Every structure is written in C-alpha cells, then in structure tokens.
Amino acid sequence: xxxxxxxxxxxxxxxxxxxxxxxxxxxxxxxxxxxxxxxxxxxxxxxxxxxxxxxxxxxxxxxxxxxxxxxxxxxxxxxxxxxxxxxxxxxxxxxxxxxxxxxxxxxxxxxxxxxxxxxxxxxxxxxxxxxxxxxxxxxxxxxxxxxxxxxxxxxxxxxxxxxxxxxxxxxxxxxxxxxxxxxxxxxxxxxxxxxxxx
Amino acid sequence: xxxxxxxxxxxxxxxxxxxxxxxxxxxxxxxxxxxxxxxxxxxxxxxxxxxxxxxxxxxxxxxxxxxxxxxxxxxxxxxxxxxxxxxxxxxxxxxxxxxxxxxxxxxxxxxxxxxxxxxxxxxxxxxxxxxxxxxxxxxxxxxxxxxxxxxxxxxxxxxxxxxxxxxxxxxxxxxxxxxxxxxxxxxxxxxxxxxxxx
Numbered sequence: 001x002x003x004x005x006x007x008x009x010x011x012x013x014x015x016x017x018x019x020x021x022x023x024x025x026x027x028x029x030x031x032x033x034x035x036x037x038x039x040x041x042x043x044x045x046x047x048x049x050x051x052x053x054x055x056x057x058x059x060x061x062x063x064x065x066x067x068x069x070x071x072x073x074x075x076x077x078x079x080x081x082x083x084x085x086x087x088x089x090x091x092x093x094x095x096x097x098x099x100x101x102x103x104x105x106x107x108x109x110x111x112x113x114x115x116x117x118x119x120x121x122x123x124x125x126x127x128x129x130x131x132x133x134x135x136x137x138x139x140x141x142x143x144x145x146x147x148x149x150x151x152x153x154x155x156x157x158x159x160x161x162x163x164x165x166x167x168x169x170x171x172x173x174x175x176x177x178x179x180x181x182x183x184x185x186x187x188x189x190x191x192x193x194x195x196x197x198x
Numbered sequence: 199x200x201x202x203x204x205x206x207x208x209x210x211x212x213x214x215x216x217x218x219x220x221x222x223x224x225x226x227x228x229x230x231x232x233x234x235x236x237x238x239x240x241x242x243x244x245x246x247x248x249x250x251x252x253x254x255x256x257x258x259x260x261x262x263x264x265x266x267x268x269x270x271x272x273x274x275x276x277x278x279x280x281x282x283x284x285x286x287x288x289x290x291x292x293x294x295x296x297x298x299x300x301x302x303x304x305x306x307x308x309x310x311x312x313x314x315x316x317x318x319x320x321x322x323x324x325x326x327x328x329x330x331x332x333x334x335x336x337x338x339x340x341x342x343x344x345x346x347x348x349x350x351x352x353x354x355x356x357x358x359x360x361x362x363x364x365x366x367x368x369x370x371x372x373x374x375x376x377x378x379x380x381x382x383x384x385x386x387x388x389x390x391x392x393x394x395x396x
Binding site: 044045048075080081124170179180182195196 | 220230272374381
C-alpha cells in the first residue's frame with residue numbers, strides 16, 4: 001500500500017498527527033489462505049520499527065506456523081529490530097502453571113493474558129492468531145473483547161485472524177480484509193507440502 | 199492451514215510424493231490488503247526450510263516494503279535458513295548496467311531475469327511482487343509467463359501478487375486467493391502510518 005491520501009477528512013477534532021498515530025484493530029477473516037500469513041508479514045514491519053511484538057497463537061496444535069515462529073524468533077533475537085514474544089496455546093500458555101482442562105479454558109486464559117498485556121502496554125503490535133475461532137464459538141465474549149480493545153491505552157496495534165470473525169468485531173475494527181478462496185491445490189488433489197503449508 | 203486431506207485423489211498416475219512435491223504457482227490478487235504481506239509471510243516458511251528465496255519487486259518506488267525487505271535480509275544473512283536475494287525495479291534492477299527508459303522496459307527486464315533464474319533454478323521460492331500490474335497493462339505477455347512457468351524445471355514455487363491479475367493467469371495457477379477490502383481506515387480519514395503501511 002502506498003501512504004495514500006484519505007478519501008475523507010473526518011470532523012473529529014484530531015490533528016493529522018493524532019489521527020496518524022491512532023491504534024488500529026485489524027481483522028483478517030474469510031475462507032481463503034493468507035489470513036495469518038499476512039498478519040505475520042505485518043509483524044515484520046512492526047519488528048523493523050523496533051516495536052515489541054507479541055504473538056498469541058490460539059490454535060490447538062503447537063506445530064502450526066513453525067516457519068513463521070522460527071523466523072520471528074530469529075529476528076527478535078537479532079537485536080536489529082523489536083523483541084518478539086511468542087505464546088502458544090497448543091503447548092499450554094507459558095505463564096499458566098497448571099494443566100488446563102479444555103481448549104475453551106485455554107483460549108480464555110490466553111485472552112486474560114492479552115488483557116493484562118494491553119493494560120501494561122507490554123507490546124506495540126499484537127498478533128492474535130486464530131482468535132476469531134474462540135470468539136465465534138462463544139468461548140470468549142466478543143463484546144468484552146471490543147470493550148477492552150476500545151479502552152486500551154497508548155498506541156497498541158492489534159491484528160486478529162481466523163475464519164468466521166463475529167460481525168460485531170468487524171463493525172468495531174478499523175481494517176477488515178476478507179481472504180476469499182478462488183482456487184486451492186487441495187481441490188485438485190494436491191497435498192499440503194513443506195515450505196508452503198508449514 | 200492444517201496439512202489436510204485432499205478432497206479428490208486425481209487420476210494422474212503420480213505417486214503421493216510426486217504430487218506433494220509439485221511446484222506451485224500461487225496468485226494473491228484482489229483489491230484488499232495483505233496480498234504482498236502474505237507472500238512475504240510465505241517467504242518466511244521457505245526461508246525456514248533453508249530454501250534460497252528470490253524477491254523481484256515490480257514496483258516503481260524503492261521505498262515500498264522497507265520492513266519486509268529489512269527483515270528478510272536479516273534472516274537471509276543470519277545463516278539460520280535460506281539465502282534471500284532482493285531485486286528492486288524501483289532502484290533499477292541490480293543486474294542492468296544501463297538506464298532503462300521506462301517502467302515498461304524495467305518490468306520487461308525484470309521478467310527476463312526471472313526467466314533466466316527459473317531456467318538456472320537459482321531459487322526455490324520466488325516472490326514476484328506486484329507482477330500482476332505489468333501483466334494487466336500488457337507490458338509483459340501473460341501467455342509467455344504461463345508457458346515459462348508451465349515448463350520450469352525442478353520444484354520452484356512462485357507467488358505472484360497484485361490487483362487485476364489476468365484471468366488466464368488465475369486459470370493456470372494452482373492456488374489463487376483474492377483479498378477483498380471489507381473496511382479500510384483510509385475510508386474513515388485515517389492516514390497511513392509507520393509500522394502498519396510500511
């Protein structure tokens with residue numbers, strides 16, 4: 001995207017600088033590929049700005065995103081950009097000291113930590129990977145998420161990925177992109193392959 | 199994406215392994231955000247596999263993708279994954295020893311180099327960033343691109359990004375994702391901001 005010019009200048013009493021530095025809530029949803037991949041691509045820009053990046057992976061399998069995780073960890077440890085912290089539900093969140101009974105409980109614990117980090121301004125860029133699922137399933141309350149995001153301090157950007165993001169979340173978000181599947185190799189019998197799917 | 203099971207097993211005489219390792223042509227198109235970002239996110243997986251990655255940036259401005267470029271260069275230089283080579287049309291392709299008269303000529307030169315690299319199997323993963331534009335404008339012949347990709351040796355994966363990718367390319371591709379703009383902050387007067395747009 002070029003920097004571009006806004007098509008409308010809002011009557012909100014803010015200066016351009018204030019408007020420019022507004023924290024963004026972004027959602028990548030839809031049935032197509034690239035939702036999470038694009039979120040991790042955005043994290044590269046945040047890293048390049050020197051921003052602390054927090055990834056919360058709301059998926060059952062810890063094996064997902066191995067390539068992205070390793071790349072972002074190497075970047076975080078390079079000292080040439082922001083620090084990267086990677087939290088995985090699939091391996092039990094690192095800050096939880098006991099076994100969680102269910103994925104539902106694990107998802108809720110993840111959200112509680114996101115809330116604490118937002119309040120503490122721990123990160124400047126958050127990837128809530130596949131977080132749309134626990135919202136869709138009602139494990140985490142969408143209205144609460146919207147309220148917490150609406151009141152978060154500072155300039156913390158948040159990108160949420162996953163199919164079936166609730167309509168209320170899309171309504172509240174600043175940027176929504178829907179990834180549409182036009183054609184996928186699995187439809188033609190192609191199996192997933194290394195370097196592409198993982 | 200999970201590895202998943204193909205919904206159809208094709209009657210093509212190939213073994214599962216042959217089918218698994220087939221080179222993929224992928225296209226990210228549509229008016230929404232995330233087309234290139236998702237392609238660079240995929241490059242993280244290729245890097246993690248130790249594959250040589252070649253990026254060809256078919257855009258006029260060399261300032262685009264600064265975050266992605268820096269991240270991928272740091273990764274490439276880390277020695278912990280594949281090498282990354284980044285070619286920029288906006289700064290004049292590095293292998294061209296003379297000034298090019300126009301963007302059209304520059305785009306054609308870029309494609310000629312991609313052809314040479316495909317023939318030599320220089321990279322295992324190619325990002326042809328914004329290459330849909332010169333195709334759409336007719337600067338580079340889509341039929342030729344399809345033919346060259348169809349005959350490329352080895353297992354070289356290629357992802358092409360950009361709006362308005364020609365229909366024939368989508369037809370020939372293995373994977374097509376369309377990014378749809380549902381909502382964008384610029385519509386509400388939000389200006390582009392650092393760490394987000396660049």
